[in-house]
Amino acid sequence: MPETFFGWVAFLLDQYGTVLIKGAVVTLLLAIVGTFIGCLIGLVVGIIQTIPLDENDGQVKKSVVKALQWLLDAYVEIFRGTPMIVQAMVVYYGAMSVFNIDMSPMFAGFLVVSINTGAYMAETVRGGIESVDIGQKEAAVAIGMDHFQTMRCVILPQALRNVMPQLGNNLIINIKDTSVLNVISVTELYFASKSAAGVYYKYFEIFFITCVIYFIMTFTASRLLRWVESKMDGPKDYQLVEYDPMMDPCGHVPLPTKKQKGRY
Amino acid sequence: MENRELLVSVRDLKKSFGEREILKGISFDVYRGDVVCIIGPSGSGKSTLIRCINHLEQPSGGEILYRGQSLKDAFKKLTLFRTKVGMVFQSFNLFNNMTVLENCTVGQIKVLGKNKEAAKATAIKYLKHVGMDSYVNAKPHQLSGGQKQRVAIARALALEPEVLLMDEPTSALDPEMVGEVLHVMRELAQEGLTMVIVTHEMAFARDVSSRVIFIDQGVVAEDAPPDELFNKPQNQRTKDFLKRFQN
Numbered sequence: 001m002p003e004t005f006f007g008w009v010a011f012l013l014d015q016y017g018t019v020l021i022k023g024a025v026v027t028l029l030l031a032i033v034g035t036f037i038g039c040l041i042g043l044v045v046g047i048i049q050t051i052p053l054d055e056n057d058g059q060v061k062k063s064v065v066k067a068l069q070w071l072l073d074a075y076v077e078i079f080r081g082t083p084m085i086v087q088a089m090v091v092y093y094g095a096m097s098v099f100n101i102d103m104s105p106m107f108a109g110f111l112v113v114s115i116n117t118g119a120y121m122a123e124t125v126r127g128g129i130e131s132v133d134i135g136q137k138e139a140a141v142a143i144g145m146d147h148f149q150t151m152r153c154v155i156l157p158q159a160l161r162n163v164m165p166q167l168g169n170n171l172i173i174n175i176k177d178t179s180v181l182n183v184i185s186v187t188e189l190y191f192a193s194k195s196a197a198g199v200y201y202k203y204f205e206i207f208f209i210t211c212v213i214y215f216i217m218t219f220t221a222s223r224l225l226r227w228v229e230s231k232m233d234g235p236k237d238y239q240l241v242e243y244d245p246m247m248d249p250c251g252h253v254p255l256p257t258k259k260q261k262g263r264y
Numbered sequence: 265m266e267n268r269e270l271l272v273s274v275r276d277l278k279k280s281f282g283e284r285e286i287l288k289g290i291s292f293d294v295y296r297g298d299v300v301c302i303i304g305p306s307g308s309g310k311s312t313l314i315r316c317i318n319h320l321e322q323p324s325g326g327e328i329l330y331r332g333q334s335l336k337d338a339f340k341k342l343t344l345f346r347t348k349v350g351m352v353f354q355s356f357n358l359f360n361n362m363t364v365l366e367n368c369t370v371g372q373i374k375v376l377g378k379n380k381e382a383a384k385a386t387a388i389k390y391l392k393h394v395g396m397d398s399y400v401n402a403k404p405h406q407l408s409g410g411q412k413q414r415v416a417i418a419r420a421l422a423l424e425p426e427v428l429l430m431d432e433p434t435s436a437l438d439p440e441m442v443g444e445v446l447h448v449m450r451e452l453a454q455e456g457l458t459m460v461i462v463t464h465e466m467a468f469a470r471d472v473s474s475r476v477i478f479i480d481q482g483v484v485a486e487d488a489p490p491d492e493l494f495n496k497p498q499n500q501r502t503k504d505f506l507k508r509f510q511n
Contacts, residue, residue: 139357143371144347238402
Protein backbone atom coordinates (compact mmCIF):
# COMPACT_ATOMS: atom_id res chain seq x y z
CA MET A 1 0.00 0.00 0.00
CA PRO A 2 1.26 3.53 -0.79
CA GLU A 3 2.62 5.67 2.07
CA THR A 4 2.30 9.28 0.84
CA PHE A 5 -0.63 11.41 -0.36
CA PHE A 6 0.59 11.51 -3.95
CA GLY A 7 1.41 7.83 -3.73
CA TRP A 8 -2.24 7.19 -2.95
CA VAL A 9 -3.37 9.53 -5.70
CA ALA A 10 -1.28 7.63 -8.22
CA PHE A 11 -2.48 4.29 -6.89
CA LEU A 12 -6.17 5.30 -6.97
CA LEU A 13 -5.79 6.82 -10.43
CA ASP A 14 -4.37 3.54 -11.61
CA GLN A 15 -7.17 1.54 -9.94
CA TYR A 16 -10.15 3.79 -10.53
CA GLY A 17 -9.01 6.06 -13.36
CA THR A 18 -11.33 4.42 -15.88
CA VAL A 19 -14.29 4.57 -13.51
CA LEU A 20 -13.69 8.27 -12.88
CA ILE A 21 -13.23 9.02 -16.58
CA LYS A 22 -16.45 7.17 -17.36
CA GLY A 23 -18.18 9.23 -14.68
CA ALA A 24 -16.71 12.39 -16.18
CA VAL A 25 -18.03 11.42 -19.62
CA VAL A 26 -21.52 10.93 -18.18
CA THR A 27 -21.25 14.31 -16.43
CA LEU A 28 -20.18 16.03 -19.66
CA LEU A 29 -22.90 14.31 -21.64
CA LEU A 30 -25.58 15.37 -19.14
CA ALA A 31 -24.24 18.92 -19.01
CA ILE A 32 -23.85 19.43 -22.76
CA VAL A 33 -27.09 17.77 -23.84
CA GLY A 34 -29.00 19.34 -20.93
CA THR A 35 -27.63 22.80 -21.68
CA PHE A 36 -28.34 22.40 -25.39
CA ILE A 37 -31.94 21.27 -24.95
CA GLY A 38 -32.34 23.80 -22.16
CA CYS A 39 -31.24 26.54 -24.53
CA LEU A 40 -33.77 25.47 -27.13
CA ILE A 41 -36.51 25.48 -24.47
CA GLY A 42 -35.28 28.86 -23.23
CA LEU A 43 -35.24 30.27 -26.75
CA VAL A 44 -38.81 29.22 -27.47
CA VAL A 45 -40.08 30.37 -24.06
CA GLY A 46 -38.15 33.65 -24.27
CA ILE A 47 -39.55 34.40 -27.74
CA ILE A 48 -43.12 33.65 -26.69
CA GLN A 49 -42.77 35.82 -23.63
CA THR A 50 -41.67 38.80 -25.71
CA ILE A 51 -44.47 38.63 -28.32
CA PRO A 52 -45.84 42.18 -28.38
CA LEU A 53 -49.60 42.70 -28.24
CA ASP A 54 -51.28 45.89 -29.38
CA GLU A 55 -54.83 47.09 -29.66
CA ASN A 56 -55.12 45.89 -33.28
CA ASP A 57 -54.72 42.24 -32.37
CA GLY A 58 -57.84 40.12 -32.24
CA GLN A 59 -59.35 38.98 -28.96
CA VAL A 60 -58.58 35.32 -29.69
CA LYS A 61 -54.91 35.92 -30.40
CA LYS A 62 -54.67 38.09 -27.31
CA SER A 63 -56.14 35.51 -24.95
CA VAL A 64 -54.16 32.60 -26.41
CA VAL A 65 -50.88 34.48 -26.12
CA LYS A 66 -51.72 35.72 -22.62
CA ALA A 67 -52.63 32.22 -21.39
CA LEU A 68 -49.47 30.78 -22.89
CA GLN A 69 -47.34 33.49 -21.33
CA TRP A 70 -48.95 32.85 -17.93
CA LEU A 71 -48.23 29.12 -18.17
CA LEU A 72 -44.62 29.69 -19.21
CA ASP A 73 -44.22 32.20 -16.41
CA ALA A 74 -45.35 29.54 -13.96
CA TYR A 75 -42.86 27.07 -15.45
CA VAL A 76 -40.00 29.53 -15.11
CA GLU A 77 -40.88 30.47 -11.53
CA ILE A 78 -41.32 26.88 -10.35
CA PHE A 79 -38.17 25.46 -11.88
CA ARG A 80 -36.06 28.45 -10.94
CA GLY A 81 -37.50 28.48 -7.47
CA THR A 82 -36.81 24.89 -6.40
CA PRO A 83 -33.46 23.07 -6.04
CA MET A 84 -32.44 20.74 -8.84
CA ILE A 85 -31.72 17.96 -6.36
CA VAL A 86 -35.36 18.09 -5.22
CA GLN A 87 -36.61 18.29 -8.80
CA ALA A 88 -34.63 15.14 -9.60
CA MET A 89 -36.31 13.27 -6.75
CA VAL A 90 -39.78 14.52 -7.64
CA VAL A 91 -39.44 13.73 -11.36
CA TYR A 92 -37.81 10.33 -10.93
CA TYR A 93 -39.93 8.95 -8.10
CA GLY A 94 -43.03 10.92 -9.04
CA ALA A 95 -43.07 9.47 -12.54
CA MET A 96 -42.81 6.03 -11.05
CA SER A 97 -45.51 6.28 -8.36
CA VAL A 98 -48.03 8.61 -10.05
CA PHE A 99 -47.77 7.78 -13.76
CA ASN A 100 -46.28 4.34 -13.40
CA ILE A 101 -43.46 5.31 -15.76
CA ASP A 102 -40.21 3.59 -14.92
CA MET A 103 -37.69 5.85 -16.58
CA SER A 104 -34.00 5.16 -16.34
CA PRO A 105 -32.06 7.42 -13.94
CA MET A 106 -30.09 8.68 -16.94
CA PHE A 107 -33.25 9.75 -18.78
CA ALA A 108 -34.60 11.43 -15.67
CA GLY A 109 -31.24 13.18 -15.41
CA PHE A 110 -31.42 14.57 -18.96
CA LEU A 111 -35.00 15.66 -18.36
CA VAL A 112 -34.29 17.48 -15.11
CA VAL A 113 -31.16 19.25 -16.34
CA SER A 114 -32.90 20.33 -19.55
CA ILE A 115 -36.03 21.79 -18.02
CA ASN A 116 -34.07 23.37 -15.20
CA THR A 117 -31.68 25.05 -17.64
CA GLY A 118 -34.64 26.00 -19.85
CA ALA A 119 -36.17 27.99 -17.00
CA TYR A 120 -32.98 29.99 -16.50
CA MET A 121 -32.31 30.42 -20.22
CA ALA A 122 -35.86 31.66 -20.82
CA GLU A 123 -35.16 34.66 -18.61
CA THR A 124 -31.73 35.12 -20.18
CA VAL A 125 -33.17 35.08 -23.71
CA ARG A 126 -35.94 37.49 -22.68
CA GLY A 127 -33.28 39.82 -21.29
CA GLY A 128 -31.23 39.41 -24.47
CA ILE A 129 -34.18 40.31 -26.69
CA GLU A 130 -35.14 43.28 -24.55
CA SER A 131 -31.56 44.56 -24.51
CA VAL A 132 -31.49 45.02 -28.29
CA ASP A 133 -32.01 48.71 -29.10
CA ILE A 134 -35.62 49.51 -29.99
CA GLY A 135 -34.33 51.37 -33.06
CA GLN A 136 -33.27 48.05 -34.59
CA LYS A 137 -36.83 46.82 -34.48
CA GLU A 138 -38.23 50.10 -35.80
CA ALA A 139 -35.82 50.07 -38.72
CA ALA A 140 -36.82 46.51 -39.59
CA VAL A 141 -40.51 47.36 -39.39
CA ALA A 142 -39.93 50.50 -41.45
CA ILE A 143 -38.49 48.51 -44.36
CA GLY A 144 -41.59 46.32 -44.30
CA MET A 145 -40.53 43.28 -42.27
CA ASP A 146 -43.20 41.49 -40.26
CA HIS A 147 -42.71 40.41 -36.64
CA PHE A 148 -41.27 37.03 -37.55
CA GLN A 149 -38.77 38.41 -40.06
CA THR A 150 -37.74 41.16 -37.65
CA MET A 151 -37.03 38.58 -34.96
CA ARG A 152 -35.29 36.12 -37.23
CA CYS A 153 -33.09 38.52 -39.21
CA VAL A 154 -32.41 41.39 -36.84
CA ILE A 155 -33.30 40.90 -33.17
CA LEU A 156 -32.40 37.27 -32.45
CA PRO A 157 -28.91 37.30 -33.99
CA GLN A 158 -28.06 40.27 -31.77
CA ALA A 159 -29.88 38.89 -28.73
CA LEU A 160 -28.16 35.51 -29.03
CA ARG A 161 -24.75 37.15 -29.18
CA ASN A 162 -25.66 38.97 -25.98
CA VAL A 163 -26.72 35.78 -24.17
CA MET A 164 -23.56 33.83 -25.08
CA PRO A 165 -21.73 34.67 -21.82
CA GLN A 166 -24.78 33.47 -19.87
CA LEU A 167 -24.91 30.30 -21.94
CA GLY A 168 -21.31 29.65 -20.90
CA ASN A 169 -22.28 30.26 -17.30
CA ASN A 170 -25.07 27.71 -17.57
CA LEU A 171 -22.85 25.09 -19.14
CA ILE A 172 -20.30 25.46 -16.36
CA ILE A 173 -23.00 25.41 -13.68
CA ASN A 174 -24.44 22.27 -15.25
CA ILE A 175 -21.07 20.48 -15.36
CA LYS A 176 -20.84 21.04 -11.61
CA ASP A 177 -24.48 20.72 -10.62
CA THR A 178 -25.18 17.44 -12.38
CA SER A 179 -23.39 16.03 -9.30
CA VAL A 180 -26.73 16.28 -7.46
CA LEU A 181 -28.11 13.60 -9.78
CA ASN A 182 -26.25 11.04 -7.67
CA VAL A 183 -29.38 11.03 -5.49
CA ILE A 184 -31.23 9.18 -8.24
CA SER A 185 -28.11 7.02 -8.80
CA VAL A 186 -26.97 8.48 -12.09
CA THR A 187 -23.38 7.26 -12.37
CA GLU A 188 -21.83 10.64 -13.08
CA LEU A 189 -18.47 11.81 -11.78
CA TYR A 190 -19.51 12.48 -8.17
CA PHE A 191 -21.32 9.15 -7.86
CA ALA A 192 -18.31 7.34 -9.34
CA SER A 193 -15.95 9.15 -6.95
CA LYS A 194 -18.04 8.32 -3.92
CA SER A 195 -18.10 4.65 -4.85
CA ALA A 196 -14.36 4.58 -5.46
CA ALA A 197 -13.59 6.44 -2.22
CA GLY A 198 -15.54 3.95 -0.16
CA VAL A 199 -13.31 1.02 -1.07
CA TYR A 200 -10.15 2.24 0.70
CA TYR A 201 -11.76 5.00 2.80
CA LYS A 202 -9.55 7.49 0.92
CA TYR A 203 -12.05 10.32 0.53
CA PHE A 204 -9.59 13.18 0.39
CA GLU A 205 -7.37 11.57 -2.22
CA ILE A 206 -10.22 10.56 -4.51
CA PHE A 207 -12.03 13.87 -4.25
CA PHE A 208 -8.78 15.68 -4.89
CA ILE A 209 -8.65 13.88 -8.23
CA THR A 210 -12.35 14.58 -8.79
CA CYS A 211 -11.75 18.26 -8.12
CA VAL A 212 -9.03 18.39 -10.76
CA ILE A 213 -11.22 16.61 -13.31
CA TYR A 214 -14.15 18.98 -12.70
CA PHE A 215 -11.88 21.99 -13.03
CA ILE A 216 -10.35 20.74 -16.28
CA MET A 217 -13.84 20.27 -17.71
CA THR A 218 -15.19 23.67 -16.65
CA PHE A 219 -12.04 25.54 -17.65
CA THR A 220 -12.02 23.95 -21.09
CA ALA A 221 -15.71 24.76 -21.53
CA SER A 222 -15.15 28.34 -20.49
CA ARG A 223 -12.24 28.90 -22.92
CA LEU A 224 -14.06 27.13 -25.74
CA LEU A 225 -17.07 29.41 -25.38
CA ARG A 226 -14.85 32.50 -25.34
CA TRP A 227 -13.43 31.32 -28.62
CA VAL A 228 -16.91 30.80 -30.07
CA GLU A 229 -17.85 34.33 -28.97
CA SER A 230 -14.85 35.84 -30.71
CA LYS A 231 -15.74 33.87 -33.84
CA MET A 232 -19.29 35.25 -33.70
CA ASP A 233 -17.97 38.81 -33.57
CA GLY A 234 -16.22 38.37 -36.89
CA PRO A 235 -13.14 40.25 -37.99
CA LYS A 236 -12.31 43.51 -36.24
CA ASP A 237 -11.30 45.31 -39.42
CA TYR A 238 -12.71 45.47 -42.91
CA GLN A 239 -11.39 46.06 -46.38
CA LEU A 240 -12.39 48.80 -48.70
CA VAL A 241 -13.47 47.53 -52.05
CA GLU A 242 -11.55 49.73 -54.44
CA TYR A 243 -12.72 48.23 -57.66
CA ASP A 244 -16.14 48.09 -59.17
CA PRO A 245 -17.81 45.26 -57.25
CA MET A 246 -20.27 44.64 -60.05
CA MET A 247 -17.42 43.74 -62.38
CA ASP A 248 -16.44 40.75 -60.30
CA PRO A 249 -18.41 37.66 -61.31
CA CYS A 250 -17.41 35.88 -58.09
CA GLY A 251 -18.88 38.48 -55.77
CA HIS A 252 -16.96 40.28 -53.08
CA VAL A 253 -13.55 38.91 -52.43
CA PRO A 254 -11.87 41.02 -49.76
CA LEU A 255 -8.59 42.44 -50.92
CA PRO A 256 -5.47 40.97 -49.27
CA THR A 257 -5.08 42.31 -45.74
CA LYS A 258 -1.40 43.23 -45.99
CA LYS A 259 -1.90 45.66 -48.84
CA GLN A 260 -4.58 47.48 -46.90
CA LYS A 261 -3.01 47.53 -43.47
CA GLY A 262 -2.30 50.85 -41.87
CA ARG A 263 -5.11 52.62 -43.65
CA TYR A 264 -7.27 52.89 -40.57
CA MET B 265 -50.40 71.75 -59.56
CA GLU B 266 -53.52 69.68 -60.29
CA ASN B 267 -52.09 67.27 -62.84
CA ARG B 268 -49.31 66.25 -60.50
CA GLU B 269 -49.53 62.80 -59.08
CA LEU B 270 -50.86 62.60 -55.54
CA LEU B 271 -48.89 60.09 -53.48
CA VAL B 272 -49.56 60.38 -49.77
CA SER B 273 -52.22 62.37 -47.97
CA VAL B 274 -52.43 63.01 -44.29
CA ARG B 275 -56.04 63.52 -43.23
CA ASP B 276 -56.98 65.04 -39.88
CA LEU B 277 -54.26 63.01 -38.15
CA LYS B 278 -54.50 62.79 -34.38
CA LYS B 279 -52.20 61.09 -31.94
CA SER B 280 -52.34 60.91 -28.17
CA PHE B 281 -50.01 59.25 -25.71
CA GLY B 282 -52.30 58.56 -22.78
CA GLU B 283 -53.92 61.86 -21.81
CA ARG B 284 -51.43 63.94 -23.74
CA GLU B 285 -52.59 64.89 -27.21
CA ILE B 286 -49.53 65.41 -29.40
CA LEU B 287 -51.15 65.84 -32.82
CA LYS B 288 -54.49 67.61 -32.94
CA GLY B 289 -55.68 67.06 -36.48
CA ILE B 290 -53.06 67.52 -39.18
CA SER B 291 -53.75 67.46 -42.91
CA PHE B 292 -51.52 67.88 -45.95
CA ASP B 293 -50.81 66.24 -49.30
CA VAL B 294 -47.56 65.04 -50.77
CA TYR B 295 -47.30 65.02 -54.57
CA ARG B 296 -44.66 63.25 -56.65
CA GLY B 297 -41.50 65.32 -56.71
CA ASP B 298 -42.37 67.33 -53.62
CA VAL B 299 -39.73 68.01 -51.04
CA VAL B 300 -41.71 68.86 -47.93
CA CYS B 301 -39.76 70.13 -44.96
CA ILE B 302 -41.48 70.01 -41.60
CA ILE B 303 -40.15 72.53 -39.11
CA GLY B 304 -41.26 73.63 -35.70
CA PRO B 305 -40.17 73.93 -32.08
CA SER B 306 -39.03 70.89 -30.11
CA GLY B 307 -41.90 68.87 -28.75
CA SER B 308 -44.34 70.17 -31.33
CA GLY B 309 -44.98 66.65 -32.66
CA LYS B 310 -42.87 66.69 -35.83
CA SER B 311 -41.28 63.30 -35.23
CA THR B 312 -44.56 61.77 -34.08
CA LEU B 313 -46.17 63.02 -37.28
CA ILE B 314 -43.59 61.44 -39.56
CA ARG B 315 -43.68 58.19 -37.57
CA CYS B 316 -47.45 58.11 -37.95
CA ILE B 317 -47.19 58.35 -41.74
CA ASN B 318 -45.71 54.85 -42.07
CA HIS B 319 -47.62 53.66 -39.00
CA LEU B 320 -44.56 53.17 -36.83
CA GLU B 321 -46.89 54.89 -34.39
CA GLN B 322 -50.53 53.95 -34.62
CA PRO B 323 -52.55 57.15 -35.23
CA SER B 324 -55.32 57.72 -32.66
CA GLY B 325 -57.52 59.45 -35.22
CA GLY B 326 -57.69 60.50 -38.84
CA GLU B 327 -55.92 58.54 -41.53
CA ILE B 328 -53.17 58.24 -44.09
CA LEU B 329 -54.20 57.85 -47.73
CA TYR B 330 -52.09 56.39 -50.52
CA ARG B 331 -52.99 57.79 -53.93
CA GLY B 332 -56.31 58.83 -52.48
CA GLN B 333 -57.15 55.36 -51.22
CA SER B 334 -57.18 54.23 -47.62
CA LEU B 335 -54.29 51.91 -46.77
CA LYS B 336 -56.69 49.02 -46.15
CA ASP B 337 -58.02 49.33 -49.72
CA ALA B 338 -54.68 49.96 -51.36
CA PHE B 339 -52.64 47.21 -49.73
CA LYS B 340 -53.23 43.67 -48.58
CA LYS B 341 -50.74 44.14 -45.82
CA LEU B 342 -49.45 47.23 -44.06
CA THR B 343 -45.90 45.98 -44.60
CA LEU B 344 -46.31 46.53 -48.36
CA PHE B 345 -47.20 50.17 -47.80
CA ARG B 346 -44.04 50.53 -45.73
CA THR B 347 -41.92 49.52 -48.72
CA LYS B 348 -43.45 52.45 -50.63
CA VAL B 349 -42.43 54.94 -47.96
CA GLY B 350 -38.80 54.64 -46.93
CA MET B 351 -37.69 55.89 -43.54
CA VAL B 352 -34.43 57.41 -42.37
CA PHE B 353 -33.98 57.78 -38.61
CA GLN B 354 -32.22 60.36 -36.51
CA SER B 355 -30.12 57.63 -34.87
CA PHE B 356 -29.43 55.73 -38.15
CA ASN B 357 -30.59 52.35 -36.80
CA LEU B 358 -28.47 50.31 -39.18
CA PHE B 359 -28.72 46.60 -38.44
CA ASN B 360 -25.69 45.99 -36.23
CA ASN B 361 -25.44 42.30 -37.08
CA MET B 362 -25.09 42.90 -40.80
CA THR B 363 -22.52 44.41 -43.13
CA VAL B 364 -23.27 47.56 -45.10
CA LEU B 365 -24.22 45.47 -48.13
CA GLU B 366 -26.50 43.15 -46.14
CA ASN B 367 -28.20 46.16 -44.59
CA CYS B 368 -29.16 47.27 -48.09
CA THR B 369 -30.16 43.85 -49.44
CA VAL B 370 -32.09 42.26 -46.56
CA GLY B 371 -35.27 44.22 -47.18
CA GLN B 372 -35.21 43.56 -50.92
CA ILE B 373 -34.73 39.84 -50.38
CA LYS B 374 -37.04 39.26 -47.42
CA VAL B 375 -39.80 41.76 -48.14
CA LEU B 376 -39.79 42.28 -51.92
CA GLY B 377 -38.72 38.71 -52.63
CA LYS B 378 -35.92 39.64 -55.01
CA ASN B 379 -33.08 37.20 -55.63
CA LYS B 380 -29.66 37.83 -54.13
CA GLU B 381 -27.91 38.97 -57.28
CA ALA B 382 -30.58 41.49 -58.23
CA ALA B 383 -30.72 42.77 -54.65
CA LYS B 384 -26.97 43.18 -54.60
CA ALA B 385 -26.96 45.11 -57.86
CA THR B 386 -29.63 47.49 -56.61
CA ALA B 387 -27.92 47.89 -53.24
CA ILE B 388 -24.61 48.77 -54.85
CA LYS B 389 -26.28 51.20 -57.22
CA TYR B 390 -27.66 53.18 -54.28
CA LEU B 391 -24.55 52.79 -52.14
CA LYS B 392 -22.61 54.33 -55.02
CA HIS B 393 -25.15 57.12 -55.07
CA VAL B 394 -24.34 58.05 -51.49
CA GLY B 395 -20.63 57.41 -51.97
CA MET B 396 -20.46 54.37 -49.70
CA ASP B 397 -20.00 51.58 -52.26
CA SER B 398 -16.44 50.84 -51.20
CA TYR B 399 -17.59 50.09 -47.65
CA VAL B 400 -19.83 47.12 -48.54
CA ASN B 401 -17.89 44.79 -46.21
CA ALA B 402 -17.85 47.09 -43.18
CA LYS B 403 -20.06 46.65 -40.13
CA PRO B 404 -22.03 49.67 -38.85
CA HIS B 405 -19.90 50.09 -35.71
CA GLN B 406 -16.87 50.63 -37.92
CA LEU B 407 -18.38 53.69 -39.62
CA SER B 408 -18.64 57.35 -38.64
CA GLY B 409 -22.02 58.94 -38.00
CA GLY B 410 -22.17 60.60 -41.39
CA GLN B 411 -21.24 57.37 -43.14
CA LYS B 412 -23.87 55.46 -41.19
CA GLN B 413 -26.54 57.94 -42.17
CA ARG B 414 -25.56 57.74 -45.83
CA VAL B 415 -25.80 53.95 -45.68
CA ALA B 416 -29.18 54.29 -43.96
CA ILE B 417 -30.34 56.47 -46.86
CA ALA B 418 -29.09 53.86 -49.34
CA ARG B 419 -30.88 51.13 -47.38
CA ALA B 420 -34.15 53.04 -47.63
CA LEU B 421 -33.63 53.83 -51.34
CA ALA B 422 -32.77 50.21 -52.15
CA LEU B 423 -36.45 49.33 -51.76
CA GLU B 424 -37.14 52.01 -54.39
CA PRO B 425 -39.81 53.76 -52.35
CA GLU B 426 -42.03 56.46 -53.79
CA VAL B 427 -41.62 58.72 -50.80
CA LEU B 428 -38.66 59.00 -48.46
CA LEU B 429 -39.43 60.05 -44.90
CA MET B 430 -36.56 61.53 -42.91
CA ASP B 431 -36.78 62.12 -39.19
CA GLU B 432 -34.15 64.73 -38.29
CA PRO B 433 -31.48 62.96 -40.36
CA THR B 434 -28.66 65.30 -39.32
CA SER B 435 -29.52 65.98 -35.68
CA ALA B 436 -27.37 63.19 -34.23
CA LEU B 437 -24.32 64.10 -36.30
CA ASP B 438 -21.17 66.03 -35.44
CA PRO B 439 -21.20 69.41 -37.18
CA GLU B 440 -18.45 68.36 -39.58
CA MET B 441 -20.54 65.43 -40.81
CA VAL B 442 -23.78 67.31 -41.31
CA GLY B 443 -22.52 68.63 -44.64
CA GLU B 444 -21.95 65.25 -46.29
CA VAL B 445 -25.45 64.05 -45.44
CA LEU B 446 -27.11 67.31 -46.51
CA HIS B 447 -25.15 67.09 -49.76
CA VAL B 448 -26.63 63.65 -50.47
CA MET B 449 -30.13 64.87 -49.58
CA ARG B 450 -29.73 67.89 -51.85
CA GLU B 451 -28.75 65.64 -54.76
CA LEU B 452 -31.72 63.37 -54.18
CA ALA B 453 -34.03 66.38 -54.16
CA GLN B 454 -32.59 67.63 -57.45
CA GLU B 455 -33.16 64.23 -59.01
CA GLY B 456 -36.82 64.57 -58.18
CA LEU B 457 -37.13 62.13 -55.29
CA THR B 458 -40.22 62.81 -53.21
CA MET B 459 -39.23 63.48 -49.62
CA VAL B 460 -40.80 64.50 -46.34
CA ILE B 461 -38.10 65.79 -44.03
CA VAL B 462 -38.32 66.81 -40.40
CA THR B 463 -35.40 69.14 -39.93
CA HIS B 464 -33.84 71.95 -37.96
CA GLU B 465 -31.61 72.91 -40.88
CA MET B 466 -33.35 76.13 -41.90
CA ALA B 467 -30.91 76.91 -44.72
CA PHE B 468 -31.54 73.49 -46.21
CA ALA B 469 -35.30 73.88 -45.92
CA ARG B 470 -35.14 77.30 -47.56
CA ASP B 471 -32.94 76.19 -50.48
CA VAL B 472 -34.15 72.72 -51.27
CA SER B 473 -37.75 72.26 -50.27
CA SER B 474 -40.73 72.88 -52.47
CA ARG B 475 -42.92 73.39 -49.44
CA VAL B 476 -42.37 74.07 -45.78
CA ILE B 477 -44.85 73.08 -43.12
CA PHE B 478 -44.54 74.81 -39.77
CA ILE B 479 -46.01 72.77 -36.93
CA ASP B 480 -46.67 74.18 -33.50
CA GLN B 481 -48.59 72.68 -30.58
CA GLY B 482 -49.84 69.77 -32.66
CA VAL B 483 -51.37 71.71 -35.55
CA VAL B 484 -50.19 73.00 -38.91
CA ALA B 485 -49.59 76.66 -38.18
CA GLU B 486 -48.44 77.45 -41.71
CA ASP B 487 -47.99 75.53 -44.97
CA ALA B 488 -46.35 77.48 -47.80
CA PRO B 489 -43.51 77.52 -50.35
CA PRO B 490 -40.19 78.33 -48.66
CA ASP B 491 -39.97 81.84 -50.11
CA GLU B 492 -43.26 82.86 -48.60
CA LEU B 493 -42.83 81.10 -45.31
CA PHE B 494 -39.35 82.38 -44.60
CA ASN B 495 -39.71 85.89 -46.04
CA LYS B 496 -43.35 86.78 -45.38
CA PRO B 497 -44.60 84.50 -42.62
CA GLN B 498 -48.31 85.04 -42.00
CA ASN B 499 -48.68 83.42 -38.62
CA GLN B 500 -47.40 85.12 -35.46
CA ARG B 501 -46.01 81.85 -34.09
CA THR B 502 -44.04 81.26 -37.30
CA LYS B 503 -42.62 84.76 -37.00
CA ASP B 504 -41.54 84.16 -33.39
CA PHE B 505 -40.00 80.81 -34.27
CA LEU B 506 -38.06 82.12 -37.26
CA LYS B 507 -36.78 85.10 -35.29
CA ARG B 508 -34.76 82.73 -33.17
CA PHE B 509 -32.92 81.48 -36.26
CA GLN B 510 -32.22 84.88 -37.75
CA ASN B 511 -29.33 86.62 -36.08
